[in-house]
Amino acid sequence: MTGRTGAEEPVLEELPGDRLRVRVGGREFVTAAACPHRKGRLVHGQVNPRTLRLSCPLHHSSFDLTTGCPVAGPAEAALTVYRGGVWPGHYRTEQVWLPASEQLLDWGEEFHELMLGDELRMTAFQAAVSEAVRPGDTVLDLGTGTGILARWALQAGAARVYGIDLNEKVLATATERLAEAGFAGRFIPLAGLSFDLELPERVDIVISEIMGNLGDNENFSAILDDARERFLRPGGTMLPRLVDSFLVPVTAESAHAQLTGPGPEDAGGPEAFAHLLAARGARDPYSLYYDVILPVSGHLSAPALLRRYEPGGEDRGPYSYDVPLAFTVRRDGVFTGFKGYFTARLSDTVALDISGDDITGRTTSDSWKHCYLPVERPVRVRRGDRIAVTFSRRSGRDGSPFGQTYAWQGRILSGTRPVDRFAHSTGPATDLPE
Numbered sequence: 001m002t003g004r005t006g007a008e009e010p011v012l013e014e015l016p017g018d019r020l021r022v023r024v025g026g027r028e029f030v031t032a033a034a035c036p037h038r039k040g041r042l043v044h045g046q047v048n049p050r051t052l053r054l055s056c057p058l059h060h061s062s063f064d065l066t067t068g069c070p071v072a073g074p075a076e077a078a079l080t081v082y083r084g085g086v087w088p089g090h091y092r093t094e095q096v097w098l099p100a101s102e103q104l105l106d107w108g109e110e111f112h113e114l115m116l117g118d119e120l121r122m123t124a125f126q127a128a129v130s131e132a133v134r135p136g137d138t139v140l141d142l143g144t145g146t147g148i149l150a151r152w153a154l155q156a157g158a159a160r161v162y163g164i165d166l167n168e169k170v171l172a173t174a175t176e177r178l179a180e181a182g183f184a185g186r187f188i189p190l191a192g193l194s195f196d197l198e199l200p201e202r203v204d205i206v207i208s209e210i211m212g213n214l215g216d217n218e219n220f221s222a223i224l225d226d227a228r229e230r231f232l233r234p235g236g237t238m239l240p241r242l243v244d245s246f247l248v249p250v251t252a253e254s255a256h257a258q259l260t261g262p263g264p265e266d267a268g269g270p271e272a273f274a275h276l277l278a279a280r281g282a283r284d285p286y287s288l289y290y291d292v293i294l295p296v297s298g299h300l301s302a303p304a305l306l307r308r309y310e311p312g313g314e315d316r317g318p319y320s321y322d323v324p325l326a327f328t329v330r331r332d333g334v335f336t337g338f339k340g341y342f343t344a345r346l347s348d349t350v351a352l353d354i355s356g357d358d359i360t361g362r363t364t365s366d367s368w369k370h371c372y373l374p375v376e377r378p379v380r381v382r383r384g385d386r387i388a389v390t391f392s393r394r395s396g397r398d399g400s401p402f403g404q405t406y407a408w409q410g411r412i413l414s415g416t417r418p419v420d421r422f423a424h425s426t427g428p429a430t431d432l433p434e
Helices: 100-106 109-116 119-132 148-155 168-180 220-231 253-260 270-280
Strands: 011-015 019-024 027-032 046-048 053-055 062-064 070-072 081-086 138-142 160-165 187-191 203-208 232-239 242-250 290-292 304-309 321-328 333-345 351-353 370-381 386-397 400-414 417-425
Touching: 053 070, 109 119, 119 148, 119 203, 119 232, 119 351, 138 148, 138 220, 148 160, 148 168, 148 203, 160 168, 168 187, 203 220, 220 232, 242 321, 242 386, 253 290, 253 333, 253 370, 304 321, 370 400, 370 417
Parallel strands: 138 160, 138 203, 160 187, 203 232
Antiparallel strands: 011 019, 019 027, 027 081, 046 053, 053 062, 062 070, 242 304, 242 333, 290 370, 321 386, 333 351, 333 370, 386 400, 400 417
């Protein structure tokens, strides 16, 4: 290892595969190890912690670590950035966070940078986009964000990419970054809600990563169905191809205790959390789902398929549904709620599975995490007990094009004897199914 050490100083470390890891200010970036100008070894370079710029020791070319774009010196080509985000270990298992999918209209640059640093997410999507996009294709990047999928599509040879995003500020960032990468004439930004927009032509492929950690948290099925019908040419391609959502009962006592203790990590403390719940009209902390990395060791049974969605399929919806599921407990433990997650077939050979829990090994997702659906009363269960649940979704909430109401209600049985019941909803009690 070569680098600088110290409590506040950046740390640079060369990795296998001719890559460089840079840790600075609580963040981590993985880039190419050699400067694209004259192959200077960047491990001997300088990092500015304030501007997040890395300078080559050979001819002093400087690069923006978040984008790889050259900002000073003789280098004209961008530095390849493989990953940029928080350090591994910033998140802990069973650490409770407010649901990002419920706040997507407020996503700022920080959360978009978190997504760019999500190795599981980015590795899969880069491979899928590179495989699916053909030279000369016309592409729609739906929910383009900072434009990373658009960039990969353009690098794969797309003739042009239409990028739709509701957030004008982040769309401007995407436009600027793609212009800096040399794609100014081939990226067409469109600000607004996709339902309200028109394209001047049909596209060959629609790419999107607007799934929530339960699949349809962000109304992605309705949005992609609309895009398929109005924007995609006959015989065109949707990416992702298939998305499966799963539920499994779990024991997560630490996560459960946080809901009545300090509250979610980003709620601002118990008092602020109580105000947030009141503003949502939530009856209690169990009337919301949360983003939590839940370990596989906490699974109390085998996961069950909740929903299967095929964006390129013939059928639309339904977007509101009630799904009964039954689980047989495989080991003794304390039932505290359900873990939800999705797997997706993005392209012909690329799959994405967010069920993993190895934070350091990057087999879990920093930005999606898992969906935690708590129950109010933890219940001790034994092997052979059964947990029956009806999971429900109702489209729309408060006029938001992305909102929905989820409900989970059921009972725990030991043999034929009822042990306990639960009934929770992210909306009014009237939204619970009969």
